[in-house]
Amino acid sequence: xxxxxxxxxxxxxxxxxxxxxxxxxxGAPGVPVIDLMxxxxxxxxxxxxxxxEPVCRFLPAGxxxxxxxxxxxxSARDSLLLEADGRWFIxxxxxxxxxxxxxxGARRCFRLPSPSGEVSPSFHGRDVFAPVAAxxxxxxSDSLGCAAIDFPWRDLAEDTPRIIYVDGxxxxxxxxxxxxxxxxxxxxxxxxxxxxxxxxxxxxxGQAFWYGNxxxxxxxxxxxxxxxxxxxxxxGDRVRLVRP
Amino acid sequence: xxxxxxxxxxxxxxxxxxxxxxxxxxGAPGVPVIDLMxxxxxxxxxxxxxxxEPVCRFLPAGxxxxxxxxxxxxSARDSLLLEADGRWFIxxxxxxxxxxxxxxGARRCFRLPSPSGEVSPSFHGRDVFAPVAAxxxxxxSDSLGCAAIDFPWRDLAEDTPRIIYVDGxxxxxxxxxxxxxxxxxxxxxxxxxxxxxxxxxxxxxGQAFWYGNxxxxxxxxxxxxxxxxxxxxxxGDRVRLVRP
Amino acid sequence: xxxxxxxxxxxxxxxxxxxxxxxxxxGAPGVPVIDLMxxxxxxxxxxxxxxxEPVCRFLPAGxxxxxxxxxxxxSARDSLLLEADGRWFIxxxxxxxxxxxxxxGARRCFRLPSPSGEVSPSFHGRDVFAPVAAxxxxxxSDSLGCAAIDFPWRDLAEDTPRIIYVDGxxxxxxxxxxxxxxxxxxxxxxxxxxxxxxxxxxxxxGQAFWYGNxxxxxxxxxxxxxxxxxxxxxxGDRVRLVRP
Numbered sequence: 001x002x003x004x005x006x007x008x009x010x011x012x013x014x015x016x017x018x019x020x021x022x023x024x025x026x027g028a029p030g031v032p033v034i035d036l037m038x039x040x041x042x043x044x045x046x047x048x049x050x051x052x053e054p055v056c057r058f059l060p061a062g063x064x065x066x067x068x069x070x071x072x073x074x075s076a077r078d079s080l081l082l083e084a085d086g087r088w089f090i091x092x093x094x095x096x097x098x099x100x101x102x103x104x105g106a107r108r109c110f111r112l113p114s115p116s117g118e119v120s121p122s123f124h125g126r127d128v129f130a131p132v133a134a135x136x137x138x139x140x141s142d143s144l145g146c147a148a149i150d151f152p153w154r155d156l157a158e159d160t161p162r163i164i165y166v167d168g169x170x171x172x173x174x175x176x177x178x179x180x181x182x183x184x185x186x187x188x189x190x191x192x193x194x195x196x197x198x199x200x201x202x203x204x205x206g207q208a209f210w211y212g213n214x215x216x217x218x219x220x221x222x223x224x225x226x227x228x229x230x231x232x233x234x235x236g237d238r239v240r241l242v243r244p
Numbered sequence: 245x246x247x248x249x250x251x252x253x254x255x256x257x258x259x260x261x262x263x264x265x266x267x268x269x270x271g272a273p274g275v276p277v278i279d280l281m282x283x284x285x286x287x288x289x290x291x292x293x294x295x296x297e298p299v300c301r302f303l304p305a306g307x308x309x310x311x312x313x314x315x316x317x318x319s320a321r322d323s324l325l326l327e328a329d330g331r332w333f334i335x336x337x338x339x340x341x342x343x344x345x346x347x348x349g350a351r352r353c354f355r356l357p358s359p360s361g362e363v364s365p366s367f368h369g370r371d372v373f374a375p376v377a378a379x380x381x382x383x384x385s386d387s388l389g390c391a392a393i394d395f396p397w398r399d400l401a402e403d404t405p406r407i408i409y410v411d412g413x414x415x416x417x418x419x420x421x422x423x424x425x426x427x428x429x430x431x432x433x434x435x436x437x438x439x440x441x442x443x444x445x446x447x448x449x450g451q452a453f454w455y456g457n458x459x460x461x462x463x464x465x466x467x468x469x470x471x472x473x474x475x476x477x478x479x480g481d482r483v484r485l486v487r488p
Numbered sequence: 489x490x491x492x493x494x495x496x497x498x499x500x501x502x503x504x505x506x507x508x509x510x511x512x513x514x515g516a517p518g519v520p521v522i523d524l525m526x527x528x529x530x531x532x533x534x535x536x537x538x539x540x541e542p543v544c545r546f547l548p549a550g551x552x553x554x555x556x557x558x559x560x561x562x563s564a565r566d567s568l569l570l571e572a573d574g575r576w577f578i579x580x581x582x583x584x585x586x587x588x589x590x591x592x593g594a595r596r597c598f599r600l601p602s603p604s605g606e607v608s609p610s611f612h613g614r615d616v617f618a619p620v621a622a623x624x625x626x627x628x629s630d631s632l633g634c635a636a637i638d639f640p641w642r643d644l645a646e647d648t649p650r651i652i653y654v655d656g657x658x659x660x661x662x663x664x665x666x667x668x669x670x671x672x673x674x675x676x677x678x679x680x681x682x683x684x685x686x687x688x689x690x691x692x693x694g695q696a697f698w699y700g701n702x703x704x705x706x707x708x709x710x711x712x713x714x715x716x717x718x719x720x721x722x723x724g725d726r727v728r729l730v731r732p
Contacts, residue, residue, distance in 0.1 A: 011656030074687030123702035168255030199318030214367035412499030443562030
């Protein structure tokens with residue numbers, strides 16, 4: 001189904017999301033727009049890449065994801081259009097789309113034409129990506145006239161033993177896919193060793209544990225508490241795999 | 245009119261709302277989705293219950309409210325579907341729906357079937373409640389095959405003299421319905437006695453007062469100031485009724 | 489195209505936006521609603537006025553903007569309906585709409601009738617502005633029966649050398665239109681002098697500069713850093729134009 005989903009580091013503050021959505025609904029009337037997340041690791045396309053692929057698995061085919069973590073906006077960096085298993089992704093060529101591309105069964109990649117017309121050098125989301133996305137879902141990919149290219153691969157490890165995100169509950173997401181670990185795996189962070197539980201209510205109130213979260217990543221959590229505070233961890237911090 | 249409204253303690257951070265909305269718009273295309281509020285008292289279904297009923301009075305008949313404050317997610321707790329005066333509510337059986345059920349003129353209650361298929365033990369909002377809600381509005385309640393049950397009542401007081409919520413302006417909502425108090429009522433909190441005003445602009449800048457807020461609850465407020473700071477109050481704090 | 493856009497100081501907390509949107513989608517089914525911004529300078533219609541006009545330039549004709557920064561809600565202040573170059577604005581008569589009206593090529597202004605029926609004295613957004621906006625886009629402006637009036641002008645400077653807004657990245661927006669300054673202009677704030685750059689990636693990491701932002705205003709920024717922290721500035725602070 002046709003659908004726009006937005007993944008950015010814009011936060012919900014300011015007029016950025018609203019102006020971008022105005023461009024989308026003007027260009028592709030009737031297509032719904034959903035906010036996927038807007039607190040991706042700011043200015044960090046590589047940490048964000050470990051987050052983008054897992055959270056987008058839950059989107060239906062036909063979706064067009066605008067992925068904007070783009071500290072190089074306005075510089076000479078390219079912009080990409082990627083089709084991955086029937087889902088579309090538009091974003092800067094800075095590593096952000098790496099794992100979406102790697103883990104796709106079927107993949108096509110295009111380079112967006114250089115921006116023309118009135119384009120803010122600090123807001124390609126609104127002035128470049130949104131118009132392309134709107135035309136893509138309104139008129140189809142052929143209407144864009146983009147050049148097909150090989151995906152510009154980056155040298156990134158498949159999983160990263162770091163905290164890549166802390167959510168609104170204080171849960172700390174790692175860049176390790178849960179399917180890579182056994183149920184007996186032990187993780188160490190700041191001198192504390194964590195065992196696995198199935199879900200929050202399986203441990204006592206205030207107890208820390210790790211589990212495979214709802215996006216398929218290893219997450220450090222505390223029942224009815226904030227793991228980020230209890231374990232004193234922040235995005236970028238390392239975790240150690242004591243037993244895989 | 246068909247409409248989804250979301251009431252949760254998810255905050256706006258992370259991919260939770262986006263993934264849940266993707267499930268809704270995929271399953272019931274064309275039905276609008278609105279965020280009612282996402283900062284319900286975290287992990288506290290009972291305080292949240294005092295908030296849910298008043299804020300939902302302003303929703304049109306035909307709405308389906310997903311109400312998710314669910315610290316027991318993934319445990320053996322049941323999930324409920326409630327029809328109350330033509331509005332639908334889906335959520336965990338943990339007290340959250342108590343006042344919606346109590347104050348409804350006409351009421352029907354159903355138990356949701358146990359989740360089957362791929363269900364994250366930590367995200368029933370996306371994997372259980374959203375698919376049920378989508379089918380409800382797309383195909384009608386008979387399509388769900390849910391068992392009718394008596395509403396599982398909880399032992400909660402009709403009103404609670406506590407702060408149940410602090411909003412973005414610092415206004416402190418109590419769990420007392422304004423219709424329960426006279427205009428001459430006096431409230432005491434942290435040694436300060438508050439009288440009633442009709443609205444903010446009726447008192448001087450910086451002055452504290454109580455009034456019946458736009459959802460029908462007694463609220464402690466300060467004209468152009470933050471009552472939560474001025475009165476040093478937080479959710480859960482008690483207020484005392486000096487004169488009712 | 490018919491579209492609602494919301495500009496408020498409500499923040500995203502609480503049920504305010506959700507209840508207001510329920511009123512809009514009930515009254516004008518099928519018209520999309522976008523959040524333009526909800527962190528306008530709280531309780532400050534004049535600072536907000538310098539923000540509203542620039543951020544709304546990116547909305548399509550046919551839009552109806554609900555503009556609500558309204559510390560006088562429930563008092564005797566009037567409410568306005570303004571048509572400015574094919575865009576509609578609804579809000580309180582408190583200066584908020586000043587620059588939208590001033591900078592419009594074609595302009596019509598109306599006074600909203602006094603609220604009747606059940607109206608919360610603290611939430612005209614939901615109970616007055618939203619029903620009017622819904623009827624406007626559903627049935628046309630003639631259906632409202634509003635009295636045409638001259639726009640009630642305020643005595644505000646065209647530009648203001650103050651910080652009017654700090655966004656989620658810590659970028660500090662001034663109330664000066666970028667087109668008013670030369671590329672060689674120098675700005676001073678807290679003893680630091682800033683020169684212009686084209687965009688973030690044109691300066692070194694951590695370096696402060698000014699530039700014309702994506703809404704056409706002079707903005708103080710830091711590459712991959714928070715200008716509000718680096719320069720220690722907040723909304724309302726003054727900037728000095730060393731060389732225009």
